[in-house]
Amino acid sequence: MRLAKPKVCYQAASRDFAIDLIYLPQRHQYAFELGQKLESLPLSVRLPPIFHTTTPRLTSPSPSFSVQLMEELAIASKKFEITCSRPKKQSSLQRIPWLALASLLFVLACMGASVATIVISDNQTVASWTIQPAVLLAILAALSNVALGIAFSEAVVVTWWTSATNGASLEELHYIWDKGLTNFVAALAAGPTAGKVAGTMLALIIIKVATGPLLQRATRQEIKEVVTEGAIELNVVQHLPSGWIGSVETNSSIVGSGNSVQVTSAWWRKATITVRSPRSYCDGTCEGNVPGAGITYNCSSTTRALDLFTGYNATLFEINTTMSQNSTGAPFLLLTTLYSSAIDDNCTATLTVDTCKIEAAIIEYPVTIQNSTVTLNSDKLNHTRVRSTYTDRGDLPTVRRGSAAGVLRGLDRFSSNFKTRTWQLDPSTFQGKPIGEMFLQTDPKLYTDFTYENCPLKWSSPTDYVLDSMQDFMFRAALRAAKRTDSQTFSVRRAKRRLVFHSVYGYLAAASTTTLFGTFFVLITLQGRWSLGRAVSLSPLETANAFCAPLMERVRCNNITVDGILEDIGQTRVKYVDGLMVVDDESTSSKPLLTHFQ
Numbered sequence: 231m232r233l234a235k236p237k238v239c240y241q242a243a244s245r246d247f248a249i250d251l252i253y254l255p256q257r258h259q260y261a262f263e264l265g266q267k268l269e270s271l272p273l274s275v276r277l278p279p280i281f282h283t284t285t286p287r288l289t290s291p292s293p294s295f296s297v298q299l300m301e302e303l304a305i306a307s308k309k310f311e312i313t314c315s316r317p318k319k320q321s322s323l324q325r326i327p328w329l330a331l332a333s334l335l336f337v338l339a340c341m342g343a344s345v346a347t348i349v350i351s352d353n354q355t356v357a358s359w360t361i362q363p364a365v366l367l368a369i370l371a372a373l374s375n376v377a378l379g380i381a382f383s384e385a386v387v388v389t390w391w392t393s394a395t396n397g398a399s400l401e402e403l404h405y406i407w408d409k410g411l412t413n414f415v416a417a418l419a420a421g422p423t424a425g426k427v428a429g430t431m432l433a434l435i436i437i438k439v440a441t442g443p444l445l446q447r448a449t450r451q452e453i454k455e456v457v458t459e460g461a462i463e464l465n466v467v468q469h470l471p472s473g474w475i476g477s478v479e480t481n482s483s484i485v486g487s488g489n490s491v492q493v494t495s496a497w498w499r500k501a502t503i504t505v506r507s508p509r510s511y512c513d514g515t516c517e518g519n520v521p522g523a524g525i526t527y528n529c530s531s532t533t534r535a536l537d538l539f540t541g542y543n544a545t546l547f548e549i550n551t552t553m554s555q556n557s558t559g560a561p562f563l564l565l566t567t568l569y570s571s572a573i574d575d576n577c578t579a580t581l582t583v584d585t586c587k588i589e590a591a592i593i594e595y596p597v598t599i600q601n602s603t604v605t606l607n608s609d610k611l612n613h614t615r616v617r618s619t620y621t622d623r624g625d626l627p628t629v630r631r632g633s634a635a636g637v638l639r640g641l642d643r644f645s646s647n648f649k650t651r652t653w654q655l656d657p658s659t660f661q662g663k664p665i666g667e668m669f670l671q672t673d674p675k676l677y678t679d680f681t682y683e684n685c686p687l688k689w690s691s692p693t694d695y696v697l698d699s700m701q702d703f704m705f706r707a708a709l710r711a712a713k714r715t716d717s718q719t720f721s722v723r724r725a726k727r728r729l730v731f732h733s734v735y736g737y738l739a740a741a742s743t744t745t746l747f748g749t750f751f752v753l754i755t756l757q758g759r760w761s762l763g764r765a766v767s768l769s770p771l772e773t774a775n776a777f778c779a780p781l782m783e784r785v786r787c788n789n790i791t792v793d794g795i796l797e798d799i800g801q802t803r804v805k806y807v808d809g810l811m812v813v814d815d816e817s818t819s820s821k822p823l824l825t826h827f828q
Contacts, residue, residue, distance in 0.1 A: 327384055327385075327388065327756055329380065329381075329384055330380075330381045330384035330385060330388075330752070330756055331381075333377040333378070333380040333381035333384070334377070334378075334381045334749050334752060334753065336373070336374075336377040337374045337377045337378050337381070337745060337748070337749055338745075338749065340370045340371070340373050340374035340377070341370075341374065341741075341742055341745045341746075343366075343370050344366075344367055344370045344371070344374075344445055344738075344741070344742075345738060345742065347363050347366050347367060347370070347449075348363065348367070348445075348448050348449050348733045348735075348738050349733065351363040351449060351731040351733065352449075352731060352732065352733035353454070353456070353730055353731070353732070354730060354731055355456060355728045355729065355730050355731075356451055356728075356729045356730065356731060357728075357729075359731075363449050363731060364446055364449060367442075367445040367446060367448075367449070368442065368445075368446070370445075371441050371442040371445055372442075374441065374745065375438045375441070375442075378434060378437075378438065378745075378748055378749070378752065379434075379438075381749075381752045382430065382431070382434055382752050382755070384756070385430075385752050385755035385756045386406065386407070386409060386427060386755065386768070387766055387767055387768050388755070388756055388757075388758055388762070388766070389406055389423060389426075389427055389755050389758070390403060390406045390407055390768060391762055391766040392757075392758030392762065393406060393423050394776070395762065398421065398423065399420070399421065401420045401421075401424075402420045402421035402423060402424045404420075405417035405420040405421075405424035405427075405428065406423060406424050406427050407768060409427055409428060409431040410424070410425075410427065410428025410429075410431055410432070411431065414428055414432065426754070426755065427755060430751045430752070430754070430755055433747070433748065433751050434748055434751065434752075436744075437744045437745065437747065437748040438748075440740075440741075440744055441741050441744055441745055444737050444738075444740050444741035444744065445737070445738070445741045447734060447737040448733060448734050448735070448737035448738040448741060449731055449732070449733050449734070450731070450732055450734065451729055451730070451731060451732070452729070452730065452732045453727055453728070453729055453730075454727070454728065454730045454732070455725050455726065455727050455728075456725065456726055456727075456728045456730060457723055457724065457725045458723075458724045459721065459722075459723060459724070460516070460721070460722055460723075460724045461719055461720065461721055461722065462509070462510060462512060462516055462518065462599065462719070462720065462722050463507065463509040463510055463717050463718065463719050464505065464510050464520050464597070464599075464604070464709075464717070464718055464720070465505075465507065465510070465709070465712035465713065465714060465716050465717050465718070466520055466521070466522035466523075466595075466708045466709055466712050466716060466718050467522065467523055467708050467711045467712045467716045468521055468522055468523055468592045468708075468716075469523055469592075469620070470523050470637055470640075470707060470708065470711055471711055472623075472624065472634040473487070473624075473634030473635070474487065474489050474490075474634075474707070474711050475487060475489070475490050475624075475634075475635045475636070475637065475639065475640030475643075475707075476490055476635045476639075476640060476643070477632055477633065477634060477635055478624065478629050478630065478631055478632060478633045478634075478635050478639065479631065480631070481553075481627065482552075482553065482642075483643070484635040484639050484640065484642075484643050485635075486640075486643055489707070489710060489711070490640055490643070490644070490707070492710070493703060493706045493707045493710060494644060494647075494703065496706055497699065497702055497703050497706060498647075502603055503603065503604040503605065503706065503709060504602055504603055504604070505599075505602050505603075505604055505709075506602070509717075510599065510602065510604075511601065511602050512599040512600065512601060512602075512722070512724065513601070513724075513726065514600075514724050514725055514726030514727075515598060515599070515600050515724070515725045515726070516598070516599040516600075516722040516723070516724045516725075517596070517597070517598050517599075517607065517722060517723050517725070518596075518597060518720045518721055518722035518723065519594035519595065519596055519597070519614075519615065519720060520594065520595050520597050520718050520720045521592055521593070521594050521595075521617055521718055521720070522592070522593070522595055522704075522705065522708040522709075522718070523590075523592065523637065523704060523707070523708040523711075524591055524592065524593035524595065524614070524701060524704045524705065524708070525588050525589065525590060525591055525593070525637070525641070525700060525701065525704060526588075526589050526591040526593060526614075526616045526619060527565070527586045527587060527588045527589070527697060528586065528587050529584055529585065529586040529587075529693065530584070530585050530586075531582055531583065531584050531585075532582070532583045532585075533571070533580055533581060533582050533583070534580075534581050534583075535578055535579070535580060535581070536570070536578065536579045536580075536581050537576075537577070537578050537579075538573075538577040538578070538579055538685050538687065539577055545568060546568075546569070546570045546579065546581070546687055546689070547568065547569045547570065547666040547669070547670075547689050547692075548566075548567070548568040548569075549565075549566075549567050549645070549648040549665065549692055549696060550565075550566045550567075551563055551564065551565050551566070551641070551642050551645040551648075552564050552566075552642075553625070553627070553638065553639065553642055555627060559626075559627075560589075560621055561621065561622075561625040561626055561627065561636070561638055562587050562588060562589050562638065563587075563588040563589075563638040563641055563642055564585065564586070564587060564588070565584075565585070565586040565588055565645070565693070565696060565697070566583065566584070566585050566586075567583070567584045567691070567692050567693045567696065568581060568582070568583050568584075569581070569582055569669065569689040569690075569691060569692060570582075570687050570688055570689055571688065571689065571691070572688060573677070573681050573685055573686075573687060573688050574681070575678055575680045575681060577681065577684055577685035579685075579687060579688075582691070584691065584693040586693065586697065588638065588641070588697075588700070589619050589638075590619065590620055590621070590622050590625070590636070590637040590638055591616050591617070591618060591619040591620065592616070592617040592618050592619075592620070593614045593615065593616050593617065594614055594615040594617065595614065595701075595705050596610035596611065596614065599722070604709070606701065606702060606705055608698055611697075611698050611701050612694070612697075614701075622636030622637050622638065623636065624636030624637075624639060625637065625638040625639055637704070640707075641700050641703070641704070644699075644700065644703050645696065645700070647665075648665055648692070648696055648699075666689070668692075668695075669689045669690045669691070669692050669695075670687075670688075670689055671686075671688045671689060671690060672686065676688065764790070764791060765791050765793075766791075767791075767792050769792040769795075771792055771795045771796070772790070772791065772792045772795060775790060775795055776790070781799070781802075781804065781811065781812075781813065782795070782799075785798045785799060
């Protein structure tokens with residue numbers, strides 16, 4: 231390895247000769263040597279402590295003093311090798327690249343904040359965010375890129391000085407400093423370290439360009455049905471008031487009241503149920519279960535065969551209800567439905583008989599409220615929760631004529647809309663009533679060719695329809711009979727179509743991965759900082775001092791950091807002339823140019 235040129239750190243001269251204090255880089259020592267006469271050496275010298283003199287500074291030394299000084303220096307140069315104090319090494323904590331590590335931690339913090347923003351904003355409404363996630367992500371990406379650039383700049387400084395300490399060509403040192411920006415191919419060819427720095431720089435450019443768009447793609451806006459939990463009020467009675475349905479006429483009939491007639495009419499017309507109370511209003515679609523007066527039932531089925539060629543006048547479809555009571559005397563309404571559920575190629579029908587025992591009860595109606603419109607959820611009516619059953623005195627068989635009719639008697643009267651609606655098999659033709667036509671299956675695909683031509687008599691079950699109609703009647707009655715004091719508060723799931731943020735976690739994963747790769751690349755280039763033992767930079771003053779530039783001869787021997795150099799010659803004015811940086815003598819002629827030795 232070529233040794234660096236000795237650096238002149240201190241000079242003193244007489245009229246005949248000069249003494250130089252020089253720095254020996256290979257030995258990290260300073261020594262005196264005799265030099266040539268310097269014709270134009272300005273004397274402003276602070277003498278080293280080894281020379282016993284009471285004159286700390288020479289501005290115009292007498293000849294005799296100069297001769298004495300030179301003699302002493304000559305003697306000292308023969309007897310002593312004076313070692314200059316080396317710069318104090320940094321402690322363990324000082325050797326840690328705090329700025330670079332803090333920058334990398336800040337990069338990771340920005341990435342964590344970006345992840346949190348995308349995760350938290352997912353499925354949240356756009357209106358709930360004062361600052362849009364896209365804006366926050368753009369700011370975080372920009373800050374992350376700045377911090378990553380700072381960390382990489384520190385890593386380049388460490389790499390440059392580590393390479394210089396271990397020995398490197400000037401070309402490689404140049405391309406480490408240049409980071410391959412001016413000539414990427416030349417940087418790769420200059421050496422492995424320069425190639426590593428150039429490759430890292432290229433990777434960071436790609437990462438900085440890609441991170442922002444990836445984060446932006448990780449969140450978008452879309453219209454979605456947002457579901458929230460809440461509560462709503464509805465005026466519903468749990469027991470119909472006595473006589474509200476009507477009054478008893480005979481043991482098997484009642485005289486309907488105006489209330490029941492209105493409810494029946496609303497059921498026939500499928501009239502919209504509207505609530506006027508603002509506490510019952512739902513901004514969107516609310517679904518829940520409200521307790522109210524209703525019914526509960528238990529059904530069973532039986533089947534039997536019927537030959538349509540021989541079963542003259544047989545009933546093929548029928549709906550009937552009758553009041554009855556159990557062994558304890560408690561009343562119930564018996565619903566019976568009969569229908570031909572299947573038919574074969576011999577025109578033999580399968581008759582299904584459904585029998586349902588209906589009781590008065592308090593049930594939880596599955597309701598849907600949209601704005602101020604209330605509807606029953608028919609899909610859930612078969613699975614309603616029964617809170618309790620009860621016996622209405624108006625349903626007892628011992629009730630007198632003119633007494634208030636009970637719920638079951640009212641439903642028996644309501645089901646007259648279905649009763650006696652039968653289809654009977656006539657010897658010459660098939661005849662029936664309109665209600666049966668609602669359930670008669672006329673689609674040819676449901677029959678074979680023979681049965682469709684000869685006996686297309688198959689019905690779907692009317693049981694669920696009748697029971698649902700009874701539930702609808704009771705719900706309308708419970709709403710119409712309610713007063714303000716009958717308010718029921720119940721939990722609902724509120725759904726509303728809103729503009730929300732939707733997070734795409736694939737893009738988030740890609741952005742996080744690229745950022746982690748960038749952090750890892752910078753950490754690799756930070757290797758070697760511990761071994762340097764001092765603060766370093768790529769200041770032109772510090773590198774010029776390391777290369778023993780002539781202007782740096784004015785710097786004290788142990789001031790090798792940029793702060794020390796600025797302390798010594800920071801006020802010196804220079805001028806760029808013909809490719810060289812020289813001292814501006816006009817501005818610094820009154821200032822001392824030679825440094826002192828400590």
